Amino acid sequence: MIKRELVKPRMDSLWQTTLKDIVFTSARPVYAIVLAFVVSAIMIVASKVNPITAYVALFQGAFGSLAGLANTCVRATPLLFGGLGIAYGFKAGLLNIGAEGQMYAGGAAATVVALTPLPVPAVLHVTLAVSAGFAGGLIWGFIPGYLRAYRGVSEIVVTLMLNYVGIYFINWLVEEPHPLAELNTTFPQSPIIEKSAQLPILIKGTSMHAGIILGVVLGLILYLLLRYTPSGFKTRMIGQNPEAARYAGVRVEKQILFAMLISAGFGGLAGASEVLGLKLRLFDFFAGGVGYEAIAVALLANGNPLGVIFSAFFFGALKAGANKMQIVSGIESSMALIVLALAVLFVIAIGFGERRLRSKRKKDKDSTERGIRAYGD
């Protein structure tokens, strides 16, 4: 005889739910990161270096000084924007691997606004420039978004291909005599942007700019959007089961396009923050593959925007600390990339293991239930 369990109404506040989300969804990446460091340690040992020495140096490089900390934040910033966009795409069932191209589009759009001397307060100028960055990415995302939603073309292929278009279009733009080129220089680059359009530096003497704050705030907003708005609910529906979403009356095509636009807009913000906060001008290849690294950041976070904040910082720290590790221990700074790649692989592996365990348990449970029922008859 199975006793029916009583349903107790359970009410959580917004903060309780958010906290629970963090605790439950962070377990997997944390295990994965630990495993990644363990496996990387084996490789470090193979290079005849004490992994503890290497890791301590890595940690010191990332967090040991104000400059290191600032460096961590600066490197985390574009990864954070890009990762958020990609994660939002994941939630809608979209694989946007075009953050790189969207960065170039957003960076170029932000540069156009930032180069223009506007008779407005700096706050407004920089806001306009950032918004232009978002819009630039959004326009770049409209193409794959429309094709996917209304024509059924794989967004993976289109976003990937548009990366090359974006990269070389910006190369063209900044080369003399094209529209954004600085005249009479040896490098293909734009002039320095207006002072009023630059993201403010947060800590004097470092390059840490306000982009990181904007990123964290937008990450929280994205999380709340997904969890607490009808639009977010619809986005998650199309990501999980588009057929059921259609059945429930969601206009699936429109929602797919919307999700792709948001996702790509964040890619644009990643480019804009690099131009407006760090590089202060547009030049060729300025994104340097960060858009691809952001995919790993989103994967490590399992598509959760809150998780992306942490995983962007984690990866920023790895990149920032890797130089010091190389100086102190002689281990190549590319070890940081290996750690990240392993962490992503372990996240996927652990997720796979959990699913298998779950379906096995479900099967056992179902057959037990049926067995009981058959016996009872």
Next chain:
Amino acid sequence: MDQKDALRMEGITKQFPGVLANDNITFDLRAGEVHGLLGENGAGKSTLMNILYGLHRADSGKIYVQGEKVEITSPRIAVDHGIGMVHQHFMLVDNLTALENVILGIPPRHPPLLQLDSDRARFKKLAEEYQIEIDPSTPAWQLPVGDKQWLEILKQLFREAKILVLDEPTAVLAPSQVLQLFKRVRQLVAEGCAVIFISHKLDEVLEVTDRITVLRDGRLIGTIATEEATGPKLAQMMVGRAVSSDRMPRQPSKTKKKVLEIKGLYCNDDRGIPAVRDLNLIVHAGEILGVAGVDGNGQRELAECIAGMRKPEKGVILINNGLITGVIRDQSVLGYIPEDKNKTGLIDGFTVEENLVMKTFDTPNFTRKGILQWNAIREAANDLVEEYDIKTPDSTIAIHNLSGGNQQRVVIARELNGEPALLLTSQPTRGLDLGAVESVHKILLKERNRGAAVIFISTELPEVMAVSDRIIVLFKGEIMGDLDGDTADVNLIGELMLGHRDALKAAGGAS
């Protein structure tokens, strides 16, 4: 055993977790015969054939091919024994040519190179023998459906199959193509092949086979010669009881309010083939309309049109005099329990409460100032969990943790909660055990008594007869008859399900 037997399966038993799929089934196939294997969905036909083809291993039982005991552990061994299977869903590689598809998987005689020229000659010779006009160099995707099917059979002939299993071979064919298929099946048999013809379409089985074996609930019901078989007799064997309808008692409905009106509806199925033809229908408040018919006669497409999920080619659908142009979100208008709950009715990764508010999350009850009110959602969900007796420890756990019956309750709870004017249910009892089936019937009757117009689409004829106030029979997308539930005769419905509209006149029929 008889030397004439091409195949004998003896005492086959297969237990799946929780289901006895085959229970001591003995089946024999004579050389040169077409043997029909008949049964409802889940009767065990596929399991038996999968065992024959080496896709499953039987728990016990023996298989003899041409009088010789064999162990079939993989499809490759089945092929070696001359067993060929044509699956319901074609196993063709679209961008390979017809010839390449046929030789795919056959080791070349002189590896590593293929002997395409000699294979092509053989292909042409076989094609000529059976009068099939397929150019060996045509890519498979360019072939019409009928040719694809024949290509599948050619594939088996190429492998010198002596025992051919055709799984629902007519499901995708037009009537003229069906006739052609039957002719060729006859030719195959004349050449010495033995054919197992799996179907749940009675008329086809009656037409093409020599003997018929009926399975039900994993057990062998019997094997009879086709000459001695009749439609009603087979139907009775398939569903088990001499289909008596214990009708659920009910008060006559007082109103005659029109809720659903369909005028001249035409629509296509997913492949673009006409599925519903010139359908006219009115359903009133306070009545249950049963839609009977063999699976695949337009029921799914009709339901999807009414729910606004499929665009009609022609015709109009009105609910409460409002024209249906898209998916209906208003829960007081339509409740829709779709055929495939896991694919359409539920979102697997969502929680119980999220699934319960899937259609109402953005109503003022649950969204205020653009913000989802999770506390209100949770309260409402908990109420529904209690009211519909959904067994779950918590409404915040993922729906996939629930058993099938409880998942169905979630769908029912969501669809009934808005007290819809029209309740549309498509195979709502499929896959449920007897107790759950009965409770679904009670729910339908309760909704009827509340004053809803209820549509009950089911392939289970006894259920339709037990529940409905009125019964329509669908055949190839057309209404064959519109009968009164109290007086409907099972034999008449059986005839109508086979498309014999004349039966209605012979019975001096209603409307």
